[in-house]
Amino acid sequence: MLQYRFDGPEDAPVLVLGPSLGVTWHMWDRQIPELSQHWRVFRYDLPGHGGAPAHPAAAVTDLADRLLATLDSVGVQRFGYAGCSIGGAVGADLALRHPHRVAALALVAASPRFGTADEFRRRGVVVRTNGLEPIARTSPERWFTPGFAAAQPAIVEWAVQMVRTTDPGCYIASCEALAAFDIRAELPRIGVPTLVLVGAEDKVTGPAEARNLVAGIPDARLALVPGASHLAPVEQPAAVTDLLLMHFSTAWQDTLASIPVPSSPGFAAPFAPVVPVAEITAAVVLPDASPTGRSDRYERGMKVRREVLGDAHVDAASAASDGFTDDFQELLTRYAWGEIWSREGLDRRSRSCVSLTAVVASGHLGGLAQHVRAALRNGLTPVEIKEVLLQTAVYCGVPAAGAAFEIAQSVIQEETTPPA
Numbered sequence: 001m002l003q004y005r006f007d008g009p010e011d012a013p014v015l016v017l018g019p020s021l022g023v024t025w026h027m028w029d030r031q032i033p034e035l036s037q038h039w040r041v042f043r044y045d046l047p048g049h050g051g052a053p054a055h056p057a058a059a060v061t062d063l064a065d066r067l068l069a070t071l072d073s074v075g076v077q078r079f080g081y082a083g084c085s086i087g088g089a090v091g092a093d094l095a096l097r098h099p100h101r102v103a104a105l106a107l108v109a110a111s112p113r114f115g116t117a118d119e120f121r122r123r124g125v126v127v128r129t130n131g132l133e134p135i136a137r138t139s140p141e142r143w144f145t146p147g148f149a150a151a152q153p154a155i156v157e158w159a160v161q162m163v164r165t166t167d168p169g170c171y172i173a174s175c176e177a178l179a180a181f182d183i184r185a186e187l188p189r190i191g192v193p194t195l196v197l198v199g200a201e202d203k204v205t206g207p208a209e210a211r212n213l214v215a216g217i218p219d220a221r222l223a224l225v226p227g228a229s230h231l232a233p234v235e236q237p238a239a240v241t242d243l244l245l246m247h248f249s250t251a252w253q254d255t256l257a258s259i260p261v262p263s264s265p266g267f268a269a270p271f272a273p274v275v276p277v278a279e280i281t282a283a284v285v286l287p288d289a290s291p292t293g294r295s296d297r298y299e300r301g302m303k304v305r306r307e308v309l310g311d312a313h314v315d316a317a318s319a320a321s322d323g324f325t326d327d328f329q330e331l332l333t334r335y336a337w338g339e340i341w342s343r344e345g346l347d348r349r350s351r352s353c354v355s356l357t358a359v360v361a362s363g364h365l366g367g368l369a370q371h372v373r374a375a376l377r378n379g380l381t382p383v384e385i386k387e388v389l390l391q392t393a394v395y396c397g398v399p400a401a402g403a404a405f406e407i408a409q410s411v412i413q414e415e416t417t418p419p420a
């Protein structure tokens with residue numbers, strides 16, 4: 001179950017609002033007075049956010065399933081959904097896996113794929129090593145425009161405090177969820193009326209990502225909000241509220257009649273024009289999702305290899321491969337990663353401990369740096385890596401361990417140093 005609250009009349013149709021990573025349902029406070037006149041607004045917190053129980057969810061599908069279980073517990077079957085960032089990812093997942101539950105959808109500051117998996121896994125490493133303070137300090141520059149941050153220091157500090165009070169383990173799990181999220185090939189299956197809303201100055205999930213969503217979702221419009229960055233509902237509350245009212249008041253009428261359209265006086269009348277208007281964009285060619293023809297073991301191995309070693313390393317290895325080395329790369333992917341690393345007998349933390357020890361013992365220190373990075377991504381802390389290398393000093397020799405410490409120290413400093 002997720003921590004939640006309701007606002008608005010009990011007999012109104014339900015509109016669910018999903019939060020961004022690092023903030024709580026309070027990010028939607030400025031929308032509630034208007035939205036709750038027409039809907040019963042349901043807001044929820046991510047695990048470990050806003051005092052919610054700290055039960056980590058490392059996949060967007062897990063968050064979506066928990067949300068549905070929570071809605072089921074209060075008797076909500078069909079609803080409109082608006083979500084920001086990871087909250088938008090949850091809404092997209094619901095529209096894909098449970099389309100009969102979603103009457104209309106709004107994706108705010110969202111993307112079919114959030115950056116790269118490496119970026120989010122490294123952020124998890126930084127939080128595991130340094131706590132959330134480095135993330136809290138740099139949040140304002142990701143969330144707000146410079147002008148807003150300078151003019152509204154109290155709001156900025158309020159947002160930063162939400163990060164500071166988040167459970168680190170749940171934050172790391174959410175980073176893992178975003179690292180694994182990729183629905184680029186599935187966008188055409190989203191069949192509900194969708195508004196894609198983005199701040200014009202969003203540097204995290206900006207207009208380019210929004211246009212990819214609009215191009216891929218058959219029934220989607222784009223709303224560009226001037227003067228807003230990533231947390232547009234906080235920075236431009238009136239504009240975002242007007243756009244949500246306009247979208248849900250019209251799109252809802254085009255869906256199944258299992259939820260009545262709100263009948264408040266004047267509700268069906270056209271809304272006054274607002275500065276940020278919706279625009280239809282030209283189609284963008286999405287990545288080809290056709291099957292590669294390779295074995296399931298290879299595909300599984302490539303997925304695990306990328307998760308453990310990171311996209312940058314795997315892409316570099318693939319780019320350097322040619323007709324002479326292609327078969328060796330396939331052997332590694334299919335056997336080492338698709339077979340051994342995919343077995344259930346040991347978790348990835350344990351396998352990283354074994355791999356670090358084996359590399360030191362064999363003297364193949366050229367591969368140690370990548371395995372130290374992998375160990376950090378797999379959840380080992382620098383202290384635990386140190387203990388593994390101390391163990392190797394006893395059983396593999398002090399000279400080998402000394403060289404390993406030097407390599408590991410450099411990698412750990414690079415990977416765990418917070419962004420400037």
